Each structure stands twice: as structure tokens, then as C-alpha cells.
Amino acid sequence: MILSSLNKEARIILSDIHSIGVLLILPIAFMLIMTFAMSEQGTDVINKTSVSFISENTDPISLAYKGYIKQQGFTLVENEGLADISIKLPSSFNNQILSGLAKGAIVVNIQANMTPQKKAAVIRLIQTALSKLRLHAFMLESGDLDEDLSLTEQIKEIENSTEVASYFTVVTQNKQTFTPILYSVPSWIVFGLYFIVLPVSITVINEKQNGTLIRLKTFPISTSQYFMSKFSAFYLLSILQLILLTLVGVFVVPVVTEQPDIFISHWGVYIIGSLFIILAANALAFFIASLVNSYEQAIVFGGGINILLAAISGFMVPIDILPEVMAKIATYSPLYWSAEIIRNLFSGKEFVDILPYLLKLLVFSLFVLSMAFYLFINKIRKLMWN
């Protein structure tokens, strides 16, 4: 019966382009787009930021400041109207650089559409440029910087003497888990898996509306048997979906986005983790399917909850930059637990690392599945011949 049910549900899903869209095409598209988007973050952001100076100063110190701004990665433009940032220096900037520079003397205008994260980063870089300029001025005055060198050579010398990156060895604990690909691939695999809610809901609504459920009530199977066979069929379909999404995430996305490869070091643990995730996704799907009574409700309620949970789980915006309250809320989301399981296993972690998430998912699944079962049985019990 389960195989017949699987065969039936698979054919129904395959004949529906919308179901294939939400279960496979959408998550794959998101994996690629978000990995691309996140990999570009930080490298080109500053380079794409244009700066113009609106003061007329032509003294060597003011010119040197422009040089340090450029050195930070900004693009200098003449036209103030085209610039993302405009900097106005005081008229006697040259004389005030080492002493006498009033608070708030340098005015930095920033375009209103700049994101808070980018704004904070560019301000830090503009301030760093000023620090280097002060050192430049001090060394000139003390004679440690050769006056006869060209401005470019002077800047180069200051850059060399302030270069500190080579003194550090940065070690990320264990294996890095916050590369763009490690962040987006698990998130969108989970997002796709939880979207099983739409095919499940639509199948149940169809069966109710066309009288199939009424007909089935007279067949020699109980409602609980029918529920379990349907659940098992969708569970098996989700396994196939997960295999496809994992293959794309592990083998295709790194190549297409030119990102480092993903390795699953413990396939056995990955399979166990996946089975728990699929259980939770299907339990939630059957719970929602048992609640909704129309296609509109299924789309708004089923799709809406999935998108909402994805948003609060940090799928769309990395959890690190979410406000503290939201980041805390995310840790209560089954989608977050699911994504963390995959993310940890993609990062070479062990079973013990994912165990807390597995337990949370198990408790969630058992509770929601019991509710779904109760609601489904009640729904079928109330069905009458129309």
C-alpha cells in the first residue's frame, strides 16, 4: 500500500510543475543566488564605493589624504553628485592635522540608501585613512619621512610601516562554518524540504473536494492506516528530494559559484540527520494540511509559515547580523535546527555536535505529528456525502 501510495504521490507531484518548482527549482535557484551574493560581499563593496572631496585644498597633506582614501580601496570621483560619499575638509586642514583640528571639522556626507553595515565599514576606513595621514604628517615633521620623495612614495612608505596583517596568524576554531557556500547551501536545502507542505496540503484538499476521501472511508482501511501510508509516501519523496538537493549543493553549487568544495565527512551521520529533518518537515506539513481547507489557505498559511520561519532562522539574512532578539528567536525554529545539522556535518563535525539539534527536532516532530494525526482523523470523521 505504501509503494502504491508513493507511486501515486510521485506521479501527482511530477505532473505538477508548481510542486517541482517549490521542491527543487526554487531551493536550487536560492542556493546559487545567495552563494553568489554572499561571496561578492566585502570584496567589491568598498571598491564600488565612490568618494569625492568637495574642498578646494591643494596642499600636500590634503592631497595625501586623498591618496590614503584611495589606498583603503575607495574609488575617487570628481563629480560630487555621482559620489556615494563626499568629504569636506576644513580650509586650514594642512596646518591643523597635528594639532588644532576641531572636533567635527571634517564633514562626511553619506548617501541615504547605504546599508548600516556598509556605512559602519566605510566610516572605519575613512577614519583609518586619517590616522595614517597623521602619522604621515608627524614623520614628515620629525624628518623620518623624506620630504624629497614623491607623494606616492611617501604614502607607500607609511603603508609599509603601518602594515600589521603579516604579524597575525588567524585560526578559525575547527573548520570554518561561515563561508558563503556553507551558509547558503544548508539553508536552502532545508527551505526546499519544508516546502513539502504545499504538495501535501494540495493533495489532501483535492482528495477532500473531489470526494476521494469520502470514497476511501468506505474502503477496508482505517483512517490511521491511510494517514500513515500517505505520510510514509511523502517521507520517501522527501528523501529523494534531499538526495537531489544534496548532490546539487555539494557538487554543482561550488563549481558554478567558484567557491571552495563542500565535503561530507560522515555520510552515516548525514543520513541520520537527514532522516530527522525530513521527519520534522513532513510532520509540520501534515499538521498544516490537516488545518487548511482551501488552496488559498494552503498557499498563504503553508507557504507563509515556511517563508516566515526561514526568515527568522537567518536564511535570508545571516544570523550574525540579526538583532540579538531575533537571533535568539531563530534558535527556537525547527528550520534553524535543521540547517545547523547540515551545516555542522558539511563542516566535518561529529554526531555529538548535532545531537542537541536532533533531540529538539525529534521532540518537535513527535508533538506536531501527533497533533496532525489528531486533526486529520477528526477532519475525516466529519466528512459527509455532499
Added chain:
Amino acid sequence: MPNAIYVKHLSFKYKNNNFYSLSDISLTIKANKCTGIIGPNGAGKSTFISALCGLLPSFEGQVFYDENQMQPLIDSVKEKVALVPQEYAFYPQLSVKQNLYYFLSLCVESKKRKEDKHAFISEILEQCVLTHVSHIKVSKLSGGYKRRLNIAIALVKQPKVLFLDEPTVGIDPESRAIIITLLEQFKAEGKTLLFTSHMLDEVEKVCDDIIILKDGKASLIEQTQQKNLLLSVEFEQEPSSTNFLSGYQKIAACKYQLLLTSPEELNSHLLQLSQLKVSIKNIHYSANSVEHMYKQGTTGNKL
């Protein structure tokens, strides 16, 4: 004549209603016969069928499928009954054959050998004239084929009792004829059929007995009553004395009707009328039609 379904004092009231949708219905439905269930919209047909199929959560009275009343209703239904809803209760994304195999998988009988299953499905396909479209996706088929598939799916249960809700609605005459033939075959095979339809000529053609429902009350018209004769008399003017019209029913001004059980009775009444000193404008007799019974039944007049 053995009975298939026993209904005793069946009453049912929906939670929010203050009236009974089914009110103290007692009747028996004969086995191996086709019983039509007719009545205007809202008369309680769906509720009545729901009760017979164990689909109502609870009701007053009893419905059972065995004379000894040993088996719970829902068990009897799962064992003996199949429904053919008016809607296309199957999966349009699958082919005709795939639908039949899926529904067969839900039956205990499906545990039989693979070859037996194929033979069984082929037999159903042939019986319902669906063999030539068995591999076609149902969504691509016309209404007539879909109606036949709706019936074919019920047959995978090998039911003894078959409920059919308007099985010929919205299809062409050819498909309708195939379905009527199918129903006659089922009767010949010894199945008990319960059949709802608004097409009274069809009910008259297919059904042996008829249940007329109105305001939650049911009247069972047995086959013998359908063979009765209906005598209609129209007088030139209203007779001053109506003693001689004892047993007649007044249906309009100067118009009376009488239900007769035999041609001999008809002859006797015609002779009696000819001897009366009243002018008769029109007189005619006919077989008692379902339409007449329906009208009588649903207007509250005696049948």
C-alpha cells in the same frame, strides 16, 4: 425476497439546526434490486445516504446490513458497500489503470497474486468499456469515460451494495446508455444498487423500488405500486355529491384521480362512471409514473 439494508427509526439533526433532517425513517431495502432515492434539493437525500454508509458521526435509530444486527455499521460498510460520488473521486494525473491499481492496493484483497490482480483489473476495465483507454491519463478523457472510471473504482472492492450519486449527470447519450447497461448487469450479478438522480425517466427505467424523501421523511414505493394504474377524471362542473368519488383524490377544480391496482378494477370504475348522471369532460388512465409519484410525494399528497 432477502433484504440488504434495514433502517429502523432513523432520525438525525445537525448540530445547529432545530429541525430533523431525517425524521423517524423505517424501511428495508431489498437485496439484488435497484432502489432509487429521489426528492427535491434539501430533502435529506445526502444525509440519508451518509447515514446508510456510516458517514454520520452519530444518529438516532439503527441501520444495519445483516438481519442479525451483529456487525457494527462501519464494518458492514467497509466490507460490503462501495460509493460512486457525483464528483470524479479519483486522481486525474494518473492513467485509468493506475487509478484502479491504486484503489485496489487499499483493499485487503490486493494481497492476492500479481497475475490475479492483472486479470481482475482487466475484467473491470472490460466490463466498464474502458480497456481501450486504460493507459491514458484520466485528465485527457471525456466526461463519459470519467463517469465509467468512477464506477469502475467502486468495483475494485467487489461490493455487494453500490451507492451511485447521479452517475449519468452531464454525459452524452452513448455513455449514458453504457452506464445504464452496466447498472442492469450489476443487478443481474446480484448486487444491490441505490441510485440517486433528478432524471425521473432514468429512475423509472433502472429502479425497482423508489424512496421519495421530503422534509426528512421517506416513503418507499415498491415495484408493485409502480405497476398501478392512474385514472384521471375531469367533470364539466363540480359534482353536487361526491359520495361516488370515495377513494379519489381531488387534484384541481373538477379534476380527480384514483390509483388502481389492476385492469379489472379500472373496468369496474369506468363502468361506474358511465352510469353516473354527471357530465364528464375528459377521462383517461395511464401507468402510475415516477414523475406522478414524485409530484405526489413531494407535495405531501398521498401516493
